[in-house]
Amino acid sequence: xxxxxxxxxxxxxxxxxxxxxxxxxxxxxxxxxxxxxxxxxxxxxxxxxxxxxxxxxxxxxxxxxxxxxxxxxxxxxxxxxxxxxxxxxxxxxxxxxxxxxxxxxxxxxxxxxxxxxxxxxxxxxxxxxxxxxxxxxxxxxxxxxxxxxxxxxxxxxxxxxxxxxxxxxxxxxxxxxxxxxxxxxxxxxxxxxxxxxxxxxxxxxxxxxxxxxxxxxxxxxxxxxxxxxxxxxxxxxxxxxxxxxxxxxxxxxxxxxxxxxxxxxxxxxxxxxxxxxxxxxxxxxxxxxxxxxxxxxxxxxxxxxxxxxxxxxxxxxxxxxxxxxxxxxxxxxxxxxxxxxxxxxxxxxxxxxxxxxxxxxxxxxxxxxxxxxxxxx
Amino acid sequence: xxxxxxxxxxxxxxxxxxxxxxxxxxxxxxxxxxxxxxxxxxxxxxxxxxxxxxxxxxxxxxxxxxxxxxxxxxxxxxxxxxxxxxxxxxxxxxxxxxxxxxxxxxxxxxxxxxxxxxxxxxxxxxxxxxxxxxxxxxxxxxxxxxxxxxxxxxxxxxxxxxxxxxxxxxxxxxxxxxxxxxxxxxxxxxxxxxxxxxxxxxxxxxxxxxxxxxxxxxxxxxxxxxxxxxxxx
Ligand SMILES: Nc1ncnc2c1ncn2[C@@H]1O[C@H](COP(=O)(O)OP(=O)(O)OP(=O)(O)O)[C@@H](O)[C@H]1O
Ligand SMILES: [Mg+2]
Numbered sequence: 146x147x148x149x150x151x152x153x154x155x156x157x158x159x160x161x162x163x164x165x166x167x168x169x170x171x172x173x174x175x176x177x178x179x180x181x182x183x184x185x186x187x188x189x190x191x192x193x194x195x196x197x198x199x200x201x202x203x204x205x206x207x208x209x210x211x212x213x214x215x216x217x218x219x220x221x222x223x224x225x226x227x228x229x230x231x232x233x234x235x236x237x238x239x240x241x242x243x244x245x246x247x248x249x250x251x252x253x254x255x256x257x258x259x260x261x262x263x264x265x266x267x268x269x270x271x272x273x274x275x276x277x278x279x280x281x282x283x284x285x286x287x288x289x290x291x292x293x294x295x296x297x298x299x300x301x302x303x304x305x306x307x308x309x310x311x312x313x314x315x316x317x318x319x320x321x322x323x324x325x326x327x328x329x330x331x332x333x334x335x336x337x338x339x340x341x342x343x344x345x346x347x348x349x350x351x352x353x354x355x356x357x358x359x360x361x362x363x364x365x366x367x368x369x370x371x372x373x374x375x376x377x378x379x380x381x382x383x384x385x386x387x388x389x390x391x392x393x394x395x396x397x398x399x400x401x402x403x404x405x406x407x408x409x410x411x412x413x414x415x416x417x418x419x420x421x422x423x424x425x426x427x428x429x430x431x432x433x434x435x436x437x438x439x440x441x442x443x444x445x446x447x448x449x450x451x452x453x454x455x456x457x458x459x460x461x462x463x464x465x466x467x468x469x470x471x472x473x474x475x476x477x478x479x480x481x482x483x484x485x486x487x488x489x490x491x492x493x494x495x496x497x498x499x500x501x502x503x504x505x506x507x508x509x510x511x512x513x514x515x516x517x518x519x520x521x522x
Numbered sequence: 523x524x525x526x527x528x529x530x531x532x533x534x535x536x537x538x539x540x541x542x543x544x545x546x547x548x549x550x551x552x553x554x555x556x557x558x559x560x561x562x563x564x565x566x567x568x569x570x571x572x573x574x575x576x577x578x579x580x581x582x583x584x585x586x587x588x589x590x591x592x593x594x595x596x597x598x599x600x601x602x603x604x605x606x607x608x609x610x611x612x613x614x615x616x617x618x619x620x621x622x623x624x625x626x627x628x629x630x631x632x633x634x635x636x637x638x639x640x641x642x643x644x645x646x647x648x649x650x651x652x653x654x655x656x657x658x659x660x661x662x663x664x665x666x667x668x669x670x671x672x673x674x675x676x677x678x679x680x681x682x683x684x685x686x687x688x689x690x691x692x693x694x695x696x697x698x699x700x701x702x703x704x705x706x707x708x709x710x711x712x713x714x715x716x717x718x719x720x721x722x723x724x725x726x727x728x729x730x731x732x733x734x735x736x737x738x739x740x741x742x743x744x745x746x747x748x749x750x751x752x753x754x755x
Contacts, residue, residue, distance in 0.1 A: 148670060149653040150636040152643055162631050428627045431590055432641040433616025433692060515615075516591040519627075 156445040163418070167450070170414040174454030175461060177400070177407030178495045182462020184396035186487060187469060190479040192389045194318040199379035201315025202265040204236075206364050207382040208343040211375045216387075217339045218374060220327075225370050226343055231363045233348045236260040237340040239330045242388060243302060245323070251287055252322040253301065255330020261346055266319070271295035271310030276326045280309040286320035286476060301325075302333045321476065345376075404498060407454065411502035415447050419510040426510050427518025436511035443507035444500055451499020455492045463488060537602055538563040539695070539728050540587055544596035547582050547751075556582040558751035559596070566695075569722055569729045573739040574748035580732040581700050583748065587730065588621055588698045589614040616644050620689030622718075624701035626681045628673040634660060634684045635669040641691040659687035663717065679710035686717065697722065697729040703738070711735075 160167045199207075208226060210216040226235045239255040256262055258276045266282075274280035281301070283293060288311045293299055297308045306325060314320055331337050345367065350359040357378070364376035377385060384390075419426070426439055466483055469475040513521075545560040556579045564570055564587075572580050585591040586598055589611040598605040605614060615621075628637050638656035647655075660669050663683040673681055682702060689697060699718065703711035715738055722729040731738065739745050747754040 148633060148635060149649050150632065150639040150643070151649050155632075155636075155640065155643065158631050424627075425629055428629065429640070430612075431588075431615065431621050431627075432644070432688065433612065433619075434644045435612040435616070438644050514591070516585060519590070 152442070153445060153449075156442055156449060159418070159422075159442075160446055160449060166414055166417075170410050170450055171454045171457065173410030174407035174451060174495060174498065175458040177404040177498070178455045178458025178491055179461035179465065180403035181400035181494065182459055182488070182491045183465040183469075184400045186462060186466050186483055187475075187479055188389070188392040188396035189487070190466070190470075190483070191392050192383055194316045194479075195383040195386065195389055196380060197316035198314070198318050199383055201319075202262040202344075203346050204262070204344045204379045205347040205360055206345040206367065206376050207379060207386075208345060208367055208371065208374050208376045209341065209382075211373055216341045217336060218341070218343070220331075220338055220340045222371055222374075223343060226345060226367055229363065229366050229370060231347050231359070231366065232345055234261045234346040236262050236344040236346075237327060237342075238262070238344055239327065239334055239336060239339075239341045241330075241334055241341075243323075245287075245291065245299065245301065249287075249290060252318060253330065253333075254322060254324045255327040255334070255340075256324055257327045260327075260344075262344060263324075266312040266314050269311045269313055271308065274309045274324075274326055277328055278326060279304065279306050279329060280326070281306040282310045282312050282324040283308055284320040284322045285311055285313045286317070287322065290321075299323075304329075304333055317476065317479065404494075408498045408502045411447055411450050411454075411499055412505065414450070415443060415503050415506035416509070418446070419443060419506045422510075423513065423518050423521040426513065427515055427521065430515035431519060439511040440507040443510050444503045447503025447507070448496050448499040451496045451502070452492070454499075455495020458495060459488050459491050462491065538599075539566040539568075539601055540564040541599040541602075542583075542587065542596065543599070545583070545586060545593050545598070546595035547579070547586065547591075548594045556751055557586070557593070560748075560751070560753055562746070562753060564728060564730065566728055567726050568744060569719070569742055570731075570744040570746055571739040571742035572730065572732045572746045572748060573734055573736070574754075576734070578748045579751040580748055582751075584698050584700050584730065584732050588619045588696070590621070616692060618695050620692065620694035620697045622682070622685055622689050622697070622699035622702045624704035626673070626678075626685045626705070628681055628684060628688075630673055633670045633672055634665060634676065637673070637684055638688045638691050641688050645692060656687070656691065659690055660684070663687045677710075678706055679713060682706065682710075682714055683717065686714070686721070690721065695727060697727050699729070699731045701732055701734070703733070703735065711738075715741075 210218050220237050223235045223237050226232055236256065241253050242250055243253045244250045258274060263273060269285055274282060281299065288294065291299070293308050295308050295310060299306050299308060301323065331339065347360065347363055350356050360378045364378060367376040368374060429439065463483055466479065470479045542560050542562040545557050547557040548555045560583060572583065574580050586593050589605050592606055600609055600614060600618065603609045605611060629640060632640060635653065635656045638659055639652045642652045642655065657669060660666065663686060665680060665683055668676060668680060676684065702718065703714050706714060718729065721727065731742065733739055
């Protein structure tokens with residue numbers, strides 16, 4: 146029996162005919178999508194962990210200086226926030242990314258010993274620290290990475306601290322972090338009398354009022370008593386804090402460049418392929434193919450490149466994320482879970498990239514008159 | 523849309539199936555005049571051969587009649603409707619015309635059966651129907667055992683028979699052949715012409731064959747001679 150030829154089958158044959166070129170094009174788009182999945186996935190997982198940390202410690206609102214880049218607020222303003230009617234508790238805090246050893250850097254928090262945020266942590270060994278002492282708590286993941294246990298010493302920015310306890314927290318971020326008394330953190334970070342944020346816990350929302358509205362109202366009330374500050378609902382704060390914002394922009398910037406290179410690769414391949422097949426396009430037109438059939442064929446080939454490159458790229462990116470979630474340097478900021486909808490989204494981006502890249506070559510192929518194309522040598 | 527030229531009736535069954543009026547085709551901004559006022563009527567079911575010296579405009583005329591190209595001046599009517607105006611050229615080619623070329627123009631990456639099916643991809647037909655029809659046409663061309671061969675695995679005569687099957691794929695009313703035997707030896711040449719004439723008779727198609735071979739031209743019921751872009755007789 147004779148083989149059946151379908152439109153897509155024809156597109157595949159055209160790609161298969163220049164195997165090496167097709168393969169090289171696929172490598173380009175695979176790398177672009179792989180970088181996108183890994184980097185943007187990383188920054189999203191990072192944001193997600195921040196969110197989990199806020200929710201697990203019961204923070205409703207984060208109050209920071211309206212200058213987003215580096216926040217520094219007088220610690221004494223805590224009393225003003227406490228006076229706002231709906232506010233239950235105010236925890237002044239500092240956080241910073243610091244080098245602990247040349248290989249390991251970690252999030253270091255300064256909290257008051259009586260902060261409600263400590264209540265959400267489970268102490269696995271040792272005891273909580275006291276204000277005014279050179280004591281620290283280590284997240285369990287960090288403790289095992291550093292090989293430290295209760296009673297050991299750890300030097301942070303030139304100051305020696307005693308490990309008072311090892312804890313387990315609600316997010317991977319906490320598992321890889323250090324917590325020290327706020328007053329010690331102010332000395333280490335050179336921020337005496339200052340904090341980076343107030344983490345506010347509200348009273349229970351009145352019956353009948355939605356949580357979101359309630360938090361928004363309370364945020365507005367706080368901003369009213371503290372001019373020059375911004376009060377973010379915790380969920381927004383996760384996306385806005387400067388470390389997450391930096392991770393997002395680096396991830397998007399880098400993967401946009403990688404994707405652009407992949408798209409240019411497909412565009413170049415398709416443009417060459419249309420050029421080489423000018424005569425064939427003329428034959429197809431003579432056989433009754435309309436311009437839009439030619440466009441459809443070229444776009445199908447370009448989309449197929451995007452789809453296959455995207456599929457492999459998603460696999461590579463996903464594998465990279467899995468790997469990052471097991472490496473000691475990065476495990477604290479990425480959890481192993483990647484949402485399927487994100488992978489699907491990446492695949493759709495790959496197909497869209499193919500279509501975008503194929504648009505101009507397709508238009509070129511269809512624009513030639515049948516006779517011009519047929520006569521082409 | 524009606525014009526005084528076709529008396530307001532776009533489809534006429536009694537008139538010629540194809541009519542050329544005052545066809546002029548110039549290239550290079552008028553420096554080359556390939557056709558210089560061609561008037562021609564072809565009746566439905568007719569078989570006409572067009573001959574003339576090299577460069578006299580035979581291919582150009584065939585391309586205009588088949589809707590592959592547009593005239594600089596003048597019009598082509600298909601069943602009384604102006605090509606390119608009342609009849610869309612793409613649709614005309616895909617529904618009414620089957621082309622056969624001297625150089626076969628098969629796609630090198632497709633098997634014989636696939637080359638025939640490619641002409642049907644633009645029509646809304648089911649895949650299995652396309653394959654069956656291609657197989658039947660190749661069978662009819664005596665290529666039942668060559669369906670899965672690539673063009674470079676076929677002889678010249680076989681290639682032209684694949685091209686004929688492909689031209690018949692859309693069940694056209696017009697079969698237009700430009701030097702269909704130009705790349706063939708005399709034995710194959712005679713075979714192809716017999717095949718084409720048989721097909722035309724059996725299906726009642728209208729056939730126009732461009733040729734420079736006197737045998738073929740003289741054997742046709744009607745012989746149109748072209749010289750310097752004009753019809754001589
Ligand atoms: N695209 C083009 N640009 C410029 N001149 C052209 C073009 N196509 C055809 N011509 C010229 O038009 C004239 C008629 O060409 P055409 O191909 O119709 O001749 P023909 O009768 O088919 O010749 P042959 O028997 O050699 O195939 C020739 O002088 C040719 O050089
Ligand atoms: Mg010619």
